Amino acid sequence: MVERRKPISIGEAVKRVMNYAKNGKTEYISITNSYGRYLSEDIIATHDVPHFDRAPYDGFAVRSIDTVGASQENQVEFEVIDHIGAGLITSKNVGPFQCVRIMTGAQMPEQCDAVVMLELAKEMERDGKNYMAVKRASKNGENVSFRGEDAKEGDVLVKKGTFINPGIQAVLATFGYAQVPVAQKPVVGLFATGTELLEVEEPLSPGKIRNSNSHMISAQIERAGAEVHYFGKLPDDFDICFEAVKNALDKVDMLVTTGGVSVGDFDYLPDIYEKLQAEVLFNKVGMRPGSVTTVAQYQGKLLFGLSGNPSACYVGFELFTRPVIRTLLFSEKPHLRKEQAILTANFPKANPFARFVRSALDFQDGRLTASPSGVDKSNIVMSLAGADSLMILPGGTRGFAAGDEVELLLLEDQTGSEWPW
Amino acid sequence: MVERRKPISIGEAVKRVMNYAKNGKTEYISITNSYGRYLSEDIIATHDVPHFDRAPYDGFAVRSIDTVGASQENQVEFEVIDHIGAGLITSKNVGPFQCVRIMTGAQMPEQCDAVVMLELAKEMERDGKNYMAVKRASKNGENVSFRGEDAKEGDVLVKKGTFINPGIQAVLATFGYAQVPVAQKPVVGLFATGTELLEVEEPLSPGKIRNSNSHMISAQIERAGAEVHYFGKLPDDFDICFEAVKNALDKVDMLVTTGGVSVGDFDYLPDIYEKLQAEVLFNKVGMRPGSVTTVAQYQGKLLFGLSGNPSACYVGFELFTRPVIRTLLFSEKPHLRKEQAILTANFPKANPFARFVRSALDFQDGRLTASPSGVDKSNIVMSLAGADSLMILPGGTRGFAAGDEVELLLLEDQTGSEWPW
Numbered sequence: 157m158v159e160r161r162k163p164i165s166i167g168e169a170v171k172r173v174m175n176y177a178k179n180g181k182t183e184y185i186s187i188t189n190s191y192g193r194y195l196s197e198d199i200i201a202t203h204d205v206p207h208f209d210r211a212p213y214d215g216f217a218v219r220s221i222d223t224v225g226a227s228q229e230n231q232v233e234f235e236v237i238d239h240i241g242a243g244l245i246t247s248k249n250v251g252p253f254q255c256v257r258i259m260t261g262a263q264m265p266e267q268c269d270a271v272v273m274l275e276l277a278k279e280m281e282r283d284g285k286n287y288m289a290v291k292r293a294s295k296n297g298e299n300v301s302f303r304g305e306d307a308k309e310g311d312v313l314v315k316k317g318t319f320i321n322p323g324i325q326a327v328l329a330t331f332g333y334a335q336v337p338v339a340q341k342p343v344v345g346l347f348a349t350g351t352e353l354l355e356v357e358e359p360l361s362p363g364k365i366r367n368s369n370s371h372m373i374s375a376q377i378e379r380a381g382a383e384v385h386y387f388g389k390l391p392d393d394f395d396i397c398f399e400a401v402k403n404a405l406d407k408v409d410m411l412v413t414t415g416g417v418s419v420g421d422f423d424y425l426p427d428i429y430e431k432l433q434a435e436v437l438f439n440k441v442g443m444r445p446g447s448v449t450t451v452a453q454y455q456g457k458l459l460f461g462l463s464g465n466p467s468a469c470y471v472g473f474e475l476f477t478r479p480v481i482r483t484l485l486f487s488e489k490p491h492l493r494k495e496q497a498i499l500t501a502n503f504p505k506a507n508p509f510a511r512f513v514r515s516a517l518d519f520q521d522g523r524l525t526a527s528p529s530g531v532d533k534s535n536i537v538m539s540l541a542g543a544d545s546l547m548i549l550p551g552g553t554r555g556f557a558a559g560d561e562v563e564l565l566l567l568e569d570q571t572g573s574e575w576p577w
Numbered sequence: 578m579v580e581r582r583k584p585i586s587i588g589e590a591v592k593r594v595m596n597y598a599k600n601g602k603t604e605y606i607s608i609t610n611s612y613g614r615y616l617s618e619d620i621i622a623t624h625d626v627p628h629f630d631r632a633p634y635d636g637f638a639v640r641s642i643d644t645v646g647a648s649q650e651n652q653v654e655f656e657v658i659d660h661i662g663a664g665l666i667t668s669k670n671v672g673p674f675q676c677v678r679i680m681t682g683a684q685m686p687e688q689c690d691a692v693v694m695l696e697l698a699k700e701m702e703r704d705g706k707n708y709m710a711v712k713r714a715s716k717n718g719e720n721v722s723f724r725g726e727d728a729k730e731g732d733v734l735v736k737k738g739t740f741i742n743p744g745i746q747a748v749l750a751t752f753g754y755a756q757v758p759v760a761q762k763p764v765v766g767l768f769a770t771g772t773e774l775l776e777v778e779e780p781l782s783p784g785k786i787r788n789s790n791s792h793m794i795s796a797q798i799e800r801a802g803a804e805v806h807y808f809g810k811l812p813d814d815f816d817i818c819f820e821a822v823k824n825a826l827d828k829v830d831m832l833v834t835t836g837g838v839s840v841g842d843f844d845y846l847p848d849i850y851e852k853l854q855a856e857v858l859f860n861k862v863g864m865r866p867g868s869v870t871t872v873a874q875y876q877g878k879l880l881f882g883l884s885g886n887p888s889a890c891y892v893g894f895e896l897f898t899r900p901v902i903r904t905l906l907f908s909e910k911p912h913l914r915k916e917q918a919i920l921t922a923n924f925p926k927a928n929p930f931a932r933f934v935r936s937a938l939d940f941q942d943g944r945l946t947a948s949p950s951g952v953d954k955s956n957i958v959m960s961l962a963g964a965d966s967l968m969i970l971p972g973g974t975r976g977f978a979a980g981d982e983v984e985l986l987l988l989e990d991q992t993g994s995e996w997p998w
Contacts (some may be wrong), residue, residue, distance in 0.1 A: 187777055191796035205958070207781055242885075243773025245784045260886075261773055263784035307959055314962050321989075322796035323935075323961030326887055329789035330958050334778040352664025352682055356608055357755040360628055363666045363684035368750035375612035375743035464663075465681075466747055496943035514744075522917035522982065524943045537626070537751050538728055540744030541735050561943065568742075568991065 161440035163447060166475065166510060167577035170491075172437040173476050176453050180342055180409075180484035184335040187328050190320050193338040194381055194485040199314040199324070202331040204304035209264040212301045216255040216277050216288055217268035223293045231278075236286035238265075255288065264300060271299035317486035319381075319570040342382040342484040344477070345408035346373060347401070349390045349416035349425070350464055368537055369414040369469050373462070376473050377412075379567075380481040390416070398428050405457055409484065412477060415464025425450065425461050434459060442551060443510045446472040466537050471512045471546060474567065482572060489572030492546070492565040497526040499547070499562050504555040511551075514543035517564060526564045544568050582861035584868060587896065587931060588998030591912075593858040594897050597874050601763055601830075601905035605756040608749050611741050614759040615802055615906040620735040620745070623752040625725035630685040633722045637676040637698050637709055638689035644714045652699070657707035659686075676709065685721060692720035738907035740802075740991040763803040763905040765898070766829035767794055768822070770811045770837035770846070771885055789958055790835040790890050794883070797894050798833075800989075801902040811837070819849050826878055830905065833898060836885025846871065846882045855880060863972060864931045867893040887958050892933045892967065895988065903993065910993030913967070913986040918947040920968070920983050925976040932972075935964035938985060947985045965989050 164172075182196040211217060218234060226232040234255040238246045242261030250256060250267040258264070258271060277288040307313065313331075314324055320338070328336055353367040354360065367389065374384040387404050390397045390413070404411055416425040429436055434454035439461075441449055445468035450461035458480060462472040474492060482490030497517065505511075515526040526547050530539025548563040549556060556562065565576070585593075603617040632638065639655060647653040655676040659667040663682030671677060671688040679685070679692065698709040728734065734752075735745055741759070749757055774788040775781065788810065795805045808825050811818045811834070825832055837846040850857055855875035860882075862870055866889035871882035879901060883893040895913060903911030918938065926932075936947040947968050951960025969984040970977060977983065986997070 187792055188795070191799050203781060206786070208784060241773070242771060243785050261771075261786070313959055320796075321962070321965070322793045322800060322891070323958075323964050325796040326789040326793035326891075326958045327962045329777045329792040330787055332777055332779075332781075332787060350663060352662070356750045356753055358753075360624060360753075363629060364664050365627070365682070366751055366753060368747040371608055371750040372743045372747035374609070375741075375746040378612050379743060470743070470747075495940045498943065519916045519945060522919065522945045524940060524945065537744070537747045538734055541742070541748045543744050544742070568989075570989065 161448075163440040163442040163509075164438050166441055166443050169438050169441045169449075169451070170475060170479070170577055173451055173458065174479060174483070176456060176458050177480045177483035177490070179486050181340045182337050183340045185338055187325065187334055187336050190328065190336040190338060191322070191325055193320050193336070194487065195314060195316050195318050195320060195324075195337065196339040196486050197316050197337040198312045199327060199331070199333065201307045201309050201311040201313055203309050205307040205330065206301050206303055206305065209303055210301045211258045211260060211262050211264060211271045211299070213271060213273050213299055214259050215257075215271040215273045215299065217250070217258045217265050218255045218270055218272055218290075218294060219250065219252070219268055220270040220294045220296045220298065222253050223270070223272075223290055226290050226293045228291050231289045231291045233287055233289045236279075236288055269296050269300065270294035273299060315488075317488055339381075339485040342409040342481050343385050343407070344377045344382045344481065345404045345411040346370060346377070346384055346386045347388070347390050347404070347411070347413045349413060351392055353389060369464065369466055372466065372470060372540065373412060373414060373473055376470065376478075377481070380478045381485050382481045394424055394427065397424065398431055401428050401459075402432060405454060405459075408457075410458045410460065410477070410480060412460045412462060412473070414462050414469050416461070429459065429461075443471075443512065444507070445512070446475075447509065449476065451476055466540060467514065470514075470540055474546065474565070487572055489574050491573045491576050492567065493569045493571050493573045494548075494576040495524055495564050495566065496561055497524040497547070497564040499556055499560045500525050500527040500558055502555075502557050503528065503549065506554045507549045507551055509551040511549040512565075513547040513549060514539045515545045515547045515564065516542050517545045517566065524564065526562060582869075584861040584863040584930075585859050587862055587864050590859050590862045590870075590872070591896060591900070591998055594872055594879065595900060595904070597877060597879050598901045598904035598911070600907050602761045603758050604761045606759055608746065608755055608757050611749065611757040611759060612743070612746055614741050614757070615908065616735060616737045616739050616741060616745075616758065617760040617907050618737050618758040619733045620748060620752070620754065622728045622730050622732040622734055624730050626728040626751065627722050627724055627726065630724055631722045632679045632681060632683050632685060632692045632720070634692060634694050634720055635680050636678075636692040636694045636720065638671070638679045638686050639676045639691055639693055639711075639715060640671065640673070640689055641691040641715045641717045641719065643674050644691070644693075644711055647711050647714045649712050652710045652712045654708055654710045657700075657709055690717050690721065691715035694720060736909075738909055760802075760906040763830040763902050764806050764828070765798045765803045765902065766825045766832040767791060767798070767805055767807045768809070768811050768825070768832070768834045770834060772813055774810060790885065790887055793887060793891060793961065794833060794835060794894055797891065797899075798902070801899045802906045803830075803902045815845055815848065818845065819852055822849050822880075823853060826875060826880075829878075831879045831881065831898070831901060833881045833883060833894070835883050835890050837882070850880065850882075864892075864933065865928070866933070867896075868930065870897065872897055887961060888935065891935075891961055895967065895986070908993055910995050912994045912997050913988065914990045914992050914994045915969075915997040916945055916985050916987065917982055918945040918968070918985040920977055920981045921946050921948040921979055923976075923978050924949065924970065927975045928970045928972055930972040932970040933986075934968040934970060935960045936966045936968045936985065937963050938966045938987065945985065947983060
């Protein structure tokens with residue numbers, strides 16, 4: 157007999173899952189390994205930047221008062237009493253009509269308040285001493301970067317939950333974060349189900365196909381910022397399966413299974429949930445592909461029963477599992493970023509339910525466009541290869557034409573979305 | 578004395594560098610570790626997909642000829658002689674008015690040519706035997722996925738140079754690529770220069786700043802797909818520096834230095850290039866920041882002398898070093914992707930030279946927008962943290978206003994560009 161399931165809306169399904177999403181834990185790692193991780197704390201300026209008055213150009217540090225009256229007709233001469241590079245400090249006391257040759261980044265001598273740029277100074281030597289002359293007055297503060305002008309101690313520079321990019325690495329280094337507070341990588345357990353599945357190294361045999369879902373989902377887990385713990389393929393025996401799932405739960409932050417959730421005769425994941433006394437949050441969603449996605453919770457841990465169909469599996473992971481991972485990574489925008497895009501091809505199929513079409517995004521004169529990335533049959537693995545986005549075609553629509561505006565979820569983006577539904 | 582240097586155009590500079598760019602080497606790695614690497618060979622379908630005629634739905638496999646004449650008034654009955662799930666094959670011979678209950682993905686019995694969907698069949702039991710009845714004729718081939726319908730053996734599915742995403746992992750698994758041909762990660766050597774530099778774990782001291790460039794560039798190297806070999810900070814002694822640079826070259830595919838390339842008195846990288854008898858490809862580019870970028874080649878290996886200024890260093894890497902790395906990774910579009918964007922803020926500064934402004938991209942109603950990601954002074958590390966793109970403001974312009982269209986280079990994109998200059 158075919159079991160009757162009542163589909164719920166995507167937004168409602170996501171909401172039920174997100175009730176169990178929570179922030180993860182912090183670990184401190186070397187800045188050398190922090191690129192690509194997620195900050196678990198706000199990054200604060202630990203000192204002013206610059207933390208001393210500095211020269212932003214190569215030139216001569218002067219007391220601006222000495223330059224008063226300098227002009228084309230009346231050049232003013234300075235004795236060059238020292239020469240310092242970045243990182244060095246002069247030990248000299250700069251008196252009237254004296255100056256220090258200074259390089260970009262060097263600290264200003266205490267008595268000086270302006271820098272004359274190299275190009276505007278005339279250098280000369282006389283009696284074994286160095287001099288330079290200016291034909292223009294400097295203002296107090298001219299060509300000086302003042303302490304705290306770029307950042308003040310205590311400023312929040314980067315918010316927690318942010319993906320650490322090269323620029324953030326520079327910020328971390330500048331402020332002495334040798335050890336960086338990042339979110340521990342969530343551990344996602346993974347089981348495949350399906351007697352039809354061969355492992356990737358096995359030769360093909362009649363009626364069987366290779367297990368592509370585990371490798372796909374593993375990469376999706378990595379892309380989302382988590383770590384995969386692959387437990388292998390569930391065997392065909394209910395009791396062994398039950399024990400395997402139960403034991404796996406202790407070792408992971410959440411569990412993903414692919415396949416075994418249909419109403420088909422060989423799908424026994426629903427029975428496992430029941431015996432486990434896990435609470436099923438939903439077992440049918442009003443969407444294509446992925447309508448039979450089932451999510452349950454057991455003692456606060458989420459069990460994602462994704463479809464065995466590759467596309468449904470892919471979409472189910474991105475909509476339901478990814479935001480839970482990103483929340484563990486402290487993101488305040490854990491969902492896929494949603495933007496408007498122009499459809500570049502006809503999509504004549506009617507959509508009784510919301511449909512997610514694997515798409516390739518592009519730009520035409522600065523406008524975001526979306527093209528289906530392959531034949532849109534849910535069994536076609538190949539169209540996933542070219543997908544960097546998912547087009548959302550709302551339910552109850554009769555197909556779309558090239559030029560129509562559609563909503564697009566971006567898969568390779570780190571910005572995310574607060575609540576796209 | 579200030580050395581005179583002749584600036585060349587950005588396009589000419591990139592071209593001179595790319596003369597020395599070449600494809601890298603292949604290594605075979607386990608599919609388990611291949612996510613995020615770059616394919617070094619085209620991926621070919623090693624068999625048809627599906628590789629047998631299969632049922633795309635749960636239902637009953639029938640001989641369509643037996644359903645001829647079925648209608649609301651005239652239901653046709655079939656004996657159900659077997660029941661197979663995905664991965665299984667029936668051993669039965671399906672005769673007239675017999676059928677096999679079949680699950681999604683299972684191989685079609687040899688004698689059958691159509692599947693009646695579960696919802697359209699009426700099931701019953703009689704005398705311990707199973708039957709089902711249909712009220713509609715099936716066509717030959719109806720609800721059957723035929724061998725080779727998704728992909729034919731020999732089809733090129735993914736081109737070399739492509740970043741391996743989750744969908745490509747699925748393709749690799751499907752076709753039995755247990756070992757995946759990927760580009761060896763190029764090794765990029767890195768030296769910092771500058772007596773003003775403290776390491777990240779050192780406390781601040783007067784006149785000194787922490788070395789942020791090495792950490793930033795290391796992350797840029799990783800983002801580009803290569804591996805960093807950090808040799809530390811070059812000491813202040815010319816001969817030691819020369820030996821260090823010379824020895825490093827043997828260990829790496831290319832060498833990046835930050836700082837030491839100005840015309841400043843403490844910048845001796847030009848002398849190192851000279852003593853090495855390296856050919857300087859250029860030492861000044863008509864752009865801001867980064868005009869003093871110097872690139873040389875020694876026996877075909879590139880030496881990137883990037884500015885010590887963080888922003889100039891960042892931009893120089895992305896324009897000149899990244900495409901060389903991506904070419905080693907077999908990309909045919911090794912340069913940063915360039916798109917049109919709408920400027921969201923005024924940028925009143927005149928640009929005698931092409932200017933690259935660190936920017937944050939966003940979308941407004943599907944249109945790409947760009948906002949400067951912080952105060953645009955080249956010494957400000959903080960504006961790099963929010964940068965996911967570089968706005969190009971052409972030289973010889975008098976500033977830009979919100980709403981103007983600008984060109985934008987995307988930093989976090991895997992698609993790239995063939996030749997954006």
